[in-house]
Amino acid sequence: MDQFLQQLVNGIVLGATYGLIALGYTMVYGIIELINFAHGEIFMIGAFSGLTVYNILPESIQANYAVALPIVLLFAMLGSVVVAVLVERLAYRPLRNAPRLAPLITAIGVSIFLQESVRLFYPGAKAPLPFPRLIPEGQLVLGGVEIPWVSVFTVAVAITLMVILQLFIRKSKTGKAMRATAQDVDTARLMGINTNKIIVTTFVIGAILAAVAGVLQGMRFKEVDFNMGFIAGIKAFTAAVLGGIGNLPGAMVGGFVIGIVEAMATQYIPYGSAWKDVWAFVVLIAVLVMRPSGLLGTGSRTQAAPA
Amino acid sequence: MTQVTADTSSSPRWQSWSVPAWVEIVLVVASSSLLLLLLVWGLAIEGSSQFALFCLLAVLAAFVGSKLGVWDWLKGIYHSHRRVALFMAFLLPLAFPFTQNGDGYWLRVFASIGVFAAAAVGLNIVIGLAGLLDLGFIAFFGVGAYAGALLSNAAFTTVHVHLPFILVVLIGACMAALFGLLIGAPTLRLRGDYLAIVTLGFGEIFRITVNNWDGLTRGPNGISGIPDLNLFGFDFGVAHTFLGVELPGFANYFFLEVFLIGAVALVFVRLNGSRIGRAWVAIREDEVAAAAMGVNVVALKLLAFGIGAFMAGAAGVLNAHVASQVSPDSYTFLESILIVAAVVLGGMGTVPGAILGSSLLFIIPEKLRAFQDKRLLLFGAALVLLMRFRPEGLIASKRRRAELHRGQTEEPGTVMADLDISSGQPGLPPSVVEPVVAADAPAGPRTVPNG
Numbered sequence: 001m002d003q004f005l006q007q008l009v010n011g012i013v014l015g016a017t018y019g020l021i022a023l024g025y026t027m028v029y030g031i032i033e034l035i036n037f038a039h040g041e042i043f044m045i046g047a048f049s050g051l052t053v054y055n056i057l058p059e060s061i062q063a064n065y066a067v068a069l070p071i072v073l074l075f076a077m078l079g080s081v082v083v084a085v086l087v088e089r090l091a092y093r094p095l096r097n098a099p100r101l102a103p104l105i106t107a108i109g110v111s112i113f114l115q116e117s118v119r120l121f122y123p124g125a126k127a128p129l130p131f132p133r134l135i136p137e138g139q140l141v142l143g144g145v146e147i148p149w150v151s152v153f154t155v156a157v158a159i160t161l162m163v164i165l166q167l168f169i170r171k172s173k174t175g176k177a178m179r180a181t182a183q184d185v186d187t188a189r190l191m192g193i194n195t196n197k198i199i200v201t202t203f204v205i206g207a208i209l210a211a212v213a214g215v216l217q218g219m220r221f222k223e224v225d226f227n228m229g230f231i232a233g234i235k236a237f238t239a240a241v242l243g244g245i246g247n248l249p250g251a252m253v254g255g256f257v258i259g260i261v262e263a264m265a266t267q268y269i270p271y272g273s274a275w276k277d278v279w280a281f282v283v284l285i286a287v288l289v290m291r292p293s294g295l296l297g298t299g300s301r302t303q304a305a306p307a
Numbered sequence: 308m309t310q311v312t313a314d315t316s317s318s319p320r321w322q323s324w325s326v327p328a329w330v331e332i333v334l335v336v337a338s339s340s341l342l343l344l345l346l347v348w349g350l351a352i353e354g355s356s357q358f359a360l361f362c363l364l365a366v367l368a369a370f371v372g373s374k375l376g377v378w379d380w381l382k383g384i385y386h387s388h389r390r391v392a393l394f395m396a397f398l399l400p401l402a403f404p405f406t407q408n409g410d411g412y413w414l415r416v417f418a419s420i421g422v423f424a425a426a427a428v429g430l431n432i433v434i435g436l437a438g439l440l441d442l443g444f445i446a447f448f449g450v451g452a453y454a455g456a457l458l459s460n461a462a463f464t465t466v467h468v469h470l471p472f473i474l475v476v477l478i479g480a481c482m483a484a485l486f487g488l489l490i491g492a493p494t495l496r497l498r499g500d501y502l503a504i505v506t507l508g509f510g511e512i513f514r515i516t517v518n519n520w521d522g523l524t525r526g527p528n529g530i531s532g533i534p535d536l537n538l539f540g541f542d543f544g545v546a547h548t549f550l551g552v553e554l555p556g557f558a559n560y561f562f563l564e565v566f567l568i569g570a571v572a573l574v575f576v577r578l579n580g581s582r583i584g585r586a587w588v589a590i591r592e593d594e595v596a597a598a599a600m601g602v603n604v605v606a607l608k609l610l611a612f613g614i615g616a617f618m619a620g621a622a623g624v625l626n627a628h629v630a631s632q633v634s635p636d637s638y639t640f641l642e643s644i645l646i647v648a649a650v651v652l653g654g655m656g657t658v659p660g661a662i663l664g665s666s667l668l669f670i671i672p673e674k675l676r677a678f679q680d681k682r683l684l685l686f687g688a689a690l691v692l693l694m695r696f697r698p699e700g701l702i703a704s705k706r707r708r709a710e711l712h713r714g715q716t717e718e719p720g721t722v723m724a725d726l727d728i729s730s731g732q733p734g735l736p737p738s739v740v741e742p743v744v745a746a747d748a749p750a751g752p753r754t755v756p757n758g
Contacts, residue, residue: 035500091691101440102694104500105651108442108644109690116684230640234511237504274519281508288501289493 002144007263013151013220015259016158020213021236022243022251023165024206030182030246031202032096037107038087039210040233041114042080046211047131047224048118049079054132062132069134076211083114084207088200111230119226128225131218154216161209162252169248174201182246231277235262238284244294253295258283331384332391338381339395347406350413350670355678362671400565404558411555418557420669421564422626427649427661428571429618434647435656435704436579437611438591439495440503442643443510447483447616449638451623453517454479456530456633466523472536476624483620484613491612496605510643518635529634536560536628560629567625571618572658578614579656587611641683648686652693654700663702 021043028036053075054068061067091110095103118125135150169175180188181198189195217232218224239258243250258280265279287294326334349365352358372378385392404414430444458478460469470478486509494505517524524530535556578584586607589597598604627633645668653664672682693700 033500035504091695094695098694098698100500101434101438102698104440104503105647106691106694108647109687109694111687112644112683113687113691116681116687120681120684234504234507238508241501241504271519275515278512278515281505281512284508285490285493285505288497288505292497292501 003267005143005145007267008260009145009147009151011260011263012256013147013154013259014263015239015256016155017213017217017232017255018236018239018258019252019255020158020161020209020216021232022239022255023162023248024210025233025237026240026243026245026248026251027178027202027206029240031178031185031199032092033100034092034103035107035237036092036203036206037104037233038110038114039206040229040231040236041111042084042087042207042229043210043214043217043232043236044118044224044226044229045083045114045214046076046080046207047214047218047228048122048125048226049211050076050215050218051129051131051224052079054134065134065136068132072132072134073212073215076215077208080207080211080214081204084203084210085200087114088203093196093199111233115226115229122226125226128223131222131224133219133222135219148220150220154220157212157216158252161212162248165205165209166248168205174198178202235277235280238280241284242287242294244296247294247296250294250296257295328388332388334381335385335388335391336395339392339399343399343402343406347403397565397569401562404554404561405550407555407558408553411557414555414557414561416669416673418560418564418629419626420666421561421568422622422629423646423649423669424662424665425564425568425571425622425625426619427646427653427665428568428575428658429615429622430646431650431656431658431661432575432578432618433611433615434650435654435661436575436584436591437587437608439608439611440500440506440647441612441615442503442507442640442647443490443513444506444615444619444646445638445642446510446513447487447619448623448626448642448646449513449517449633450483450486451479451620452627452630452633452637453524453530453623454482454620455624455627456533457523459534459628472538472624472628476621479624480617480620483623484617487612487616488609491609495608495612507640507643510638510640514635514638514640517638524635527635529632529636531632531634533627533631533633535631536563557629560625564625567622568662571622574614574618575658583607583610645686648690650700651690652700654702654704656704657700657702660700660702660704664700 021039024039024042025036028034028039050072054062054072057068057071061071087110091106092103095106133150135153137149139146139148140152141147169178177188177193177198178201180191180193181195185195188198213232214224214228217228235258236255239254240251241254242257243252243254261279261283262276266273266276269275345365349358349361352361369378403417407414426444426448430441433439433441433444455475457466458468458470458475459472490506490509494502497505518527520526536559586597586602589600589602590604590607594604630637646665649664649668650661651664652667653662654660668686672679678685697703
């Protein structure tokens, strides 16, 4: 039982990161119907930006987690946001009216480009780089379940951000404009919404969440790697589809489900760890076959959109 | 690509000169032979920077040529002498091994290109004709390769049978097609971008499975020591002397591949011109409209998927023999991206495009050793730039070009201009022509406007 609970907790922690990344996918898809393939790379760049700033900081600050952590997070966000906005501006926006295949291929190109840029030009990035933990070691013991503080922090941050995002989308004027744009870009524009600005805002919010997820993952695994974004991005996308793409709470739920499935499969299926990256895809295919609109999604997504 | 630019200095009037048919035929033969000579010459250039200069000149010549209209003019001539052009298209690749003086280096590279190009033509059916993005295509190639490795009694095989090559090709191709149908059947009724992710997932599942299934595939070590082909007593591994020229072993594979690509290309062209091909175009353009016109959308997509996978499987079997070993690292996501890049770079929907794309993707890194490490970086950038500035690829199909440049300059008389439904309102600036939301889209606050 303890083992089961332990895996459940592990899954939730894992899922918190996937959920944060999935939000970026789902928001962008909700607005411009683009699978932003490069989003996983934005997550990776967040982690690397955070690491860069940490390495620049003087040792006295490095040791003081309460100061270092916010600085690392802030610059991680900054790095991700700058890259995401540039990508949107230079690669995606010119293709806004192109056939669907074109932006998707562009997104793949951007993803490879960013990944390779980090691998080639970030000093030492050809191998995994150590990342500071920035949270006191030790763990929270609940019954027989041990949860490292960094995991507690991960889940707490993820849930806080989701609540803030939800409030922002529901209550703020920008959030309202985003919802309007997601429903109908043309009508939103006719209502006086600067849809280009809203699209950029969406990318910015997605990048912020991804950057936080990147730093959290770096802190938990104590290392970052140039290709960490690929598999995490795929799993997060799976989470977004699972929850019903375009649906914010759905992305979080999907993230948790994927995380828990992965943790459980690793534990309870023989040779599970060798296959751990397979489960996300198995779940994805199963969901698409049985409930293409996702767990919380509404409406059918099986038809073709206007090209 | 590189052509004589000297004779273009005259005014465009020369384009309308009527020359006797035999002159045109000579021109076709001469220009295509010149292409082979330039290729042989380019490959013989030592040193990365000299080769880069050569490429630059070639690109420049191609650009100047297109500005002066040489290509369109030549295209017209090639078109009016299709048979001669086709004959040259077969003859020149077959002549290539004779230019190498028994040196096997480039023949080895070209043998790898050949299988890759055959698979790329198969993928071009899926992407170029049916408009389905398959990001796990290399898995079908891999299925074929593993079938080839396991069924021809390789040194490290786990299944000790040795079936005739023709049978193995059929088995490998059919298995790949079966996987294609299995993965396609549940997902092809979904929207295109979901398909991309599911195929990507399938590709990863294939790789991880092959990596872990020690009992059959020997896991990460792969299967090595795959014997050379032996067809009707003809050993593909040994050098042969023909017409006084020594042809290394890889030349045999290369010859076989020329015929394989020919066969694949024939299927491609015949399909493209058929009712099925037109139905694919209709699906690619607008699925809803196609379905409304009575096109069986799911069955035809499945067909495209199955045929593409079949071709990849056949190419994969041959690849096992050419490379003489198979291992999971050869079938990663990046390989899938490479093959998509080959199709997109060369030109979606054309056979020469897929072949040119695969050749460039292999030759350029092979020559520019200095850039080997940056190869992927350049691909990424190239994909982005290509989609931005020339989405139809280097050798464009007319239809694709019309389709991809809509909303910009709609040349009068382009094939699809009048069939284009979603942006068919002339006079509206492109920015106004956004995807239309279907009336029955649910009115939830965060749902996707996709109809």
